[in-house]
Amino acid sequence: MTPSDLPRPIHKIHERSPRSFQEASVRKYQELAGKNFYRDENCSQILDFLFIGNIETAYNEHLLCKLNIESIVDISNMEPHQIPRHRKSDCPCTCALETSHPRARLWLGVGESRNTDMLPYFEDISTFIEAARRKDKNVLVHSLEGDSRATCAIIQYMMKYHDMTLRCAFNLVKKRWPTVNMSASFQHSLEMWERKLLPGVQASMTFEEMSRQNAWN
Numbered sequence: 001m002t003p004s005d006l007p008r009p010i011h012k013i014h015e016r017s018p019r020s021f022q023e024a025s026v027r028k029y030q031e032l033a034g035k036n037f038y039r040d041e042n043c044s045q046i047l048d049f050l051f052i053g054n055i056e057t058a059y060n061e062h063l064l065c066k067l068n069i070e071s072i073v074d075i076s077n078m079e080p081h082q083i084p085r086h087r088k089s090d091c092p093c094t095c096a097l098e099t100s101h102p103r104a105r106l107w108l109g110v111g112e113s114r115n116t117d118m119l120p121y122f123e124d125i126s127t128f129i130e131a132a133r134r135k136d137k138n139v140l141v142h143s144l145e146g147d148s149r150a151t152c153a154i155i156q157y158m159m160k161y162h163d164m165t166l167r168c169a170f171n172l173v174k175k176r177w178p179t180v181n182m183s184a185s186f187q188h189s190l191e192m193w194e195r196k197l198l199p200g201v202q203a204s205m206t207f208e209e210m211s212r213q214n215a216w217n
């Protein structure tokens, strides 16, 4: 086994200078933002192996097969029988594989109240996604609409495992998936996550500052 075969180590942000970390994060954003990734009205590719989507994507067998999704993080809070009929696709998988595709799933019941803190779920979500990446599996993270819980889940993963600040991770997801619409408590969870990952380093952004800027523009 050569060094390049070994799993990529979890970065240790605090061992790098804040400035070099922030500059590397911006470079990473620019590199990723320029990629010509998959996108449709229900799903968007964020990284080589990582997709965000809504409930339609999660039940579209044809698309899951086409995108080679083998791991799913389900934060829809819905059992299959609870999903409205009109939101389930009638697109069966038509590939040559005769058995149904096995897929690893992480199901998380994340409350939908305005005060729900997503921080307690971040470790489980990012560990699951990263384990799939290390096995070369493509991952879909979905919630009901994909604009709040799934968005928050993907941003925190990129902060932890892809050397991105909150600002860069948020901007990247927003560029690829413009319907981003997170509650104030989820925004707060992400700000706390950055503090935890980058102790003692000035926050890369606050959502309050961003909404003030947007109000002026």
Ligand SMILES: [Zn+2]
Binding pocket: 065, 066, 093, 094, 095, 096, 097, 101
């Ligand atoms: Zn198939």
